[in-house]
Every structure is written in structure tokens, then in C-alpha cells.
Amino acid sequence: MRVHGLYASLLLMALSCALLSAVEAPRYLALSENPPLVNPDLRRPGFWISHHPNPDSLLMDASNIAKFNRRVLRKGDVGQIEQSSAIIGATHLKRMINDCYNMAKGHGKFRQDGSPTDKQFWQTLRDATNLKAIKNVNRCRFAFPLYYTDQRLLPLAEVLSDVALDLEFDYLQNSGFDIAEPLVIYHESADGNWVFGAGRASSGWYPKKNLAFLERNDWLAYQQSKDFVITIRDKSDLYLDEGRIRYYGLLRLGTRLPLRAEHDTVYELKLPDGQSAYIAKGEVHRGYLPYTARNVYELGFSALNAPYGWGDLNAEYDCSGFIKQLFQCFGIYLPRNGAAQYNASLSLxxxxxxxxxxxxEALIEEFALPAQTLLRMPGHIMLYLGSIDGRAYALHSLWGIRRPAANGEDDVIAAAKTLVSDLSLGEGGKRKSLLLRLSGIGAIKDEK
Incomplete structure (x- = not known):
């Protein structure tokens, strides 16, 4: 499979997860100005574990997870990156770069200082993409991030927004990549500071200084290591010494790193550049975790109250980013955006x-599988926790919650985090509740 053939259409900026339109100007309220969305017990994994009929039963074993992943690969929203071609043609590469450019230009109306973007600004960025250097046949390189790294739609670190000074929604931000995620690199910017490439589920620009480049065989061997750990916390710290004094960087939930050695209180891990790094044993699991409801709840709730991050901005999560990272803990590799994640699931x-x-509510309780089901609506996706007294609850990352205001417009509560709620959010507002906006229920399970 030529994995780079999968990415031209996988741009992620259609993700909203915000439940409001950037062109409107509603009144904004802090979440602290409003009562909690649910009582404290419902914000604990143990509550949901106790209400699940079989919290320790395998939802899928390793063979069924492999089968599920193969089905997702066939649908084309995730690439089998290990089988990437060593070359890429000019036509396809230029199309990928131009798709990213056009997506950014369509939304990036203002620069970070609030000034509008203009023709000269966009021409400068067009020149920076270095299209003239692309040959008819281009040799690919193989890399891993050395640190958490942003994937950008253009070779520029500056924030571009749809509304002046609305810096929380950076329309150049496409996704985030953790240490040791495999990348295929196709091209370099005019100044040599950025490279264009792809991961399993999206393509874009990366700061070149953040990557380690390996020969293909070494790149394959590193990611196929049989002895590895998976991070099991929202964020974990990585150190350069066994005593955990010299900080190296952060690891997000679901990050996989090869295991080099086991010590009394830490694991020694291998970084892509060959260095050793150390992490406390309680921050990771050796190998993928068993895919059980208990583990889904406990891992998912580790991200409770994590700040919202559009396109993984600031190493945080948006709605689909949270879902993707969570299921990576079990060796389940989902697409990066919510629509594709739902398409990858088994429709219920x-x-x-x-x-x-x-x-x-009755249909959700009848069809949805707690801890295993995605609840999908246009622009947003959630993990179904279960139903209590006929009311469904979900764990999800979102930015804003609409509610009706006295003036006939909607107020927006700026939640901006991962939270537990029922599906009444938005009730009475112009866009209706989450419940009435749901389009489907899909399970992360095999086809049996």
C-alpha cells in the first residue's frame, strides 16, 4: 500500500467540537458561573464500572483488534504507514501541499496580532512551500518526533484565526504528534526549517528540528519493537536519568515507546535518536492494555478536566483527538477526525x-454499548458512558456549550475541557440539544 495516497483529503480543520459558529458573536460565560454539569459521583470511573454489567470482560481480544484495524485500513482513513512507498510523484505531492494551503487560506483571515491577512502574506507562504523544488519523482525520508510536535497546514508557527484575536482556534493547527509516532517525510520548505509529511491519519508541516530521521530499516525496527510500554495518564513526564531529575518532555495518553530495561521504580525507554529516557512505572503499562470497560473508564477519566485543544493545540485534546488517544492504549488505531472515526466504527x-x-434516550439505551460506543453528531464526537434512569451520559472534550438567553439569542458557556455530561447540553438553544443533534451510534468492536 502506498500510504501517502491516503492523505490528500484528511485535513482536520473541519473539526469544530465547539458547538458554535465562529461568525456569530454570542455572550460568553465562564463555566465557573454555572452549576456543575453532573454530580461528583458521575465524574468518577468507579461509578461507571459499578454500573457496567461486565467491566472486566474483553470487549475485543488481540486477534479481533487486529481484524478491526485491518477493516479501518481498508476504509482508507488510516494509513498502513509501515508499508509506505519510498518515493512519491510530483502531482500527488503538490496536490497534498495545495490542499493544506487552500484549507488554511479559507479560514485564516487574521494574523496573531489581529491584523488581516492579505495577498502578499499568502504569496509569501506559497513561496515558503517550495513547490518549485519538487521533482517528478521524490524520495521519501522516514522520521519520528523527538518531542511532542504540532502538525501545521503551512510552514508557519504563527496563529491564524477566523476572528481577530480569537487565538484559541488556530486554523493552521492540523493535529499533534507524540514522541515516536512514525512519519513519512516528502518535502522541505524553502528555508529548510520545515518538512512536509504524513502520519497514519493526516498530512502537514512539521518543524524539522523536532524530528529524528532514520534509515527505513531502522525506522521499521523501532516502531515494531515487541517489548514496549503505553502511557496510561493524560500527561506523563519523561526524564533523562533514572532518578527522574533531568526532565526531557511530556508524553500524552496512549503514547508507545520501546522498552530498553526495567529498573526498581522506572522503565528505561529508547528514544528515536537512540538516547535512553526514564519514566515511573505507574505512568505506563507494559504492552497494550486489555480492551475492557474498566480500562476504558479508568484511562478515559484520567483526562477529565484536561484543557480543550483545537487540533491538539498546546498538546491538549479536541473531541476526536481525545477519542483517538484513548483507544491507542488498546492498540486500536482510529482516524483523526470525528466523522472518519464514526465511519470506522460498527454502526449500531x-x-x-x-x-x-x-x-x-430509549434508542441509545437499547443500542449503545457502555464504554465501547461513539455518539456522533456533525462536528462533534463523544464516548458513551452509560444510561442512568433513562438518561445517557458521555465523556467528551468540547469548547463551548450553548444555552438560551433572555434576548432570544444564545449564550455560550466556555467549558473548554474534557467533561462528563448528559446530552441535554444546548437544550432550548437555536441549535438544539446534543441529543437532538445526534446522527448515529457506532461501536468500537468487530463485526460479530
Whole structure:
């Protein structure tokens, strides 16, 4: 499979997870100005474990996870990066770069200082993409991030926004990549400071200084190491010494690193450049975790209250980024955006527009599988926790919650974090509740 053939259409900036439109100007309220969304017990993994019928039963074993991953690969939203071609043609590479450029230009109306972007600004960025250096046949390089690294739509670190000074929504931010995620690199910017390439589920520009480049055989051997650890916390610290004094960098949930040695209180890991790094044993699991409801709940709730990060901005999560990182802990590799994640799942039910709230709650309770189900709506995706007294609850990362205001418009509560809620959010607002906006229920399971 030529993995770079998968990425031209996998740009992620269609992700909203914010439940509001950037062109509107509603009144914004801090979440602290409003009562908690659920009571404290519902914000604990143990509550949901106790309500699950079989929290320690395998939802999929290793063979079924492999089968699930193969099915996702066939759908084309995740690439089998290990089988990447060593070359890429000019036509396809230019199309990928131009798709990223056009996506950024469509939304990036203002620069970081609030000034509007203009023709000269976009021409400068066009020149920076260095299209003239692309040959008819281009040799690929193989790399890993040495640190958490942003993937950008253009070779520029500056924030571009749709609304002046709205810096939380950076329309150059495409995704985030953790230490040791495999990358295929196709091209370099005019100044040599950025490289264009792809991971498993998206393409874009990376700061060249953040990457380690390996020969293909070494690159394959590193990512195929049989002895490895998976991080099991929202964020974990990595050190350069066994005593954990010299800080190296952060690891997000679901990051995989090869294991070099085991010590009393730490694991010694191998970084892509060959260095050793150390992490406390309680921060990781040796190998993938068993895919059980208990583990889904405990790992998912480790990210509770983590700040919202559009496109993984600042090493945080948006709605689909959280889902992707969570299921990586089990060796399940999902696409990067919510629509593709739902497409990768096994559809359990599609909603009709005429369903009312009570009917929808009943349908969720009938069809959805707690800890294993994605609840999908346009622009947002959530993990279904379960239903209590006929009301469904979800764990999800989102930016804003709409509610009706006295003036007939909507207020927006700036939640900006991963939280637990029922699906009544937005009820009475112009866009309706999450419940009434749901389009489908899909399970992360095999086809049996």
C-alpha cells in the first residue's frame, strides 16, 4: 500500500467540537458561573464500572483488534504507514501541499496580532512551500518526533484565526504528534526549517528540528519493537536519568515507546535518536492494555478536566483527538477526525430527524454499548458512558456549550475541557440539544 495516497483529503480543520459558529458573536460565560454539569459521583470511573454489567470482560481480544484495524485500513482513513512507498510523484505531492494551503487560506483571515491577512502574506507562504523544488519523482525520508510536535497546514508557527484575536482556534493547527509516532517525510520548505509529511491519519508541516530521521530499516525496527510500554495518564513526564531529575518532555495518553530495561521504580525507554529516557512505572503499562470497560473508564477519566485543544493545540485534546488517544492504549488505531472515526466504527443505529428526546434516550439505551460506543453528531464526537434512569451520559472534550438567553439569542458557556455530561447540553438553544443533534451510534468492536 502506498500510504501517502491516503492523505490528500484528511485535513482536520473541519473539526469544530465547539458547538458554535465562529461568525456569530454570542455572550460568553465562564463555566465557573454555572452549576456543575453532573454530580461528583458521575465524574468518577468507579461509578461507571459499578454500573457496567461486565467491566472486566474483553470487549475485543488481540486477534479481533487486529481484524478491526485491518477493516479501518481498508476504509482508507488510516494509513498502513509501515508499508509506505519510498518515493512519491510530483502531482500527488503538490496536490497534498495545495490542499493544506487552500484549507488554511479559507479560514485564516487574521494574523496573531489581529491584523488581516492579505495577498502578499499568502504569496509569501506559497513561496515558503517550495513547490518549485519538487521533482517528478521524490524520495521519501522516514522520521519520528523527538518531542511532542504540532502538525501545521503551512510552514508557519504563527496563529491564524477566523476572528481577530480569537487565538484559541488556530486554523493552521492540523493535529499533534507524540514522541515516536512514525512519519513519512516528502518535502522541505524553502528555508529548510520545515518538512512536509504524513502520519497514519493526516498530512502537514512539521518543524524539522523536532524530528529524528532514520534509515527505513531502522525506522521499521523501532516502531515494531515487541517489548514496549503505553502511557496510561493524560500527561506523563519523561526524564533523562533514572532518578527522574533531568526532565526531557511530556508524553500524552496512549503514547508507545520501546522498552530498553526495567529498573526498581522506572522503565528505561529508547528514544528515536537512540538516547535512553526514564519514566515511573505507574505512568505506563507494559504492552497494550486489555480492551475492557474498566480500562476504558479508568484511562478515559484520567483526562477529565484536561484543557480543550483545537487540533491538539498546546498538546491538549479536541473531541476526536481525545477519542483517538484513548483507544491507542488498546492498540486500536482510529482516524483523526470525528466523522472518519464514526465511519470506522460498527454502526449500531442511525437517527431519524423525527425522533423526539424520549425516543432518542430509549434508542441509545437499547443500542449503545457502555464504554465501547461513539455518539456522533456533525462536528462533534463523544464516548458513551452509560444510561442512568433513562438518561445517557458521555465523556467528551468540547469548547463551548450553548444555552438560551433572555434576548432570544444564545449564550455560550466556555467549558473548554474534557467533561462528563448528559446530552441535554444546548437544550432550548437555536441549535438544539446534543441529543437532538445526534446522527448515529457506532461501536468500537468487530463485526460479530
Amino acid at each position: 443505529h442511525e437517527f431519524e430527524g423525527a425522533d423526539n428526546s424520549n425516543q432518542r
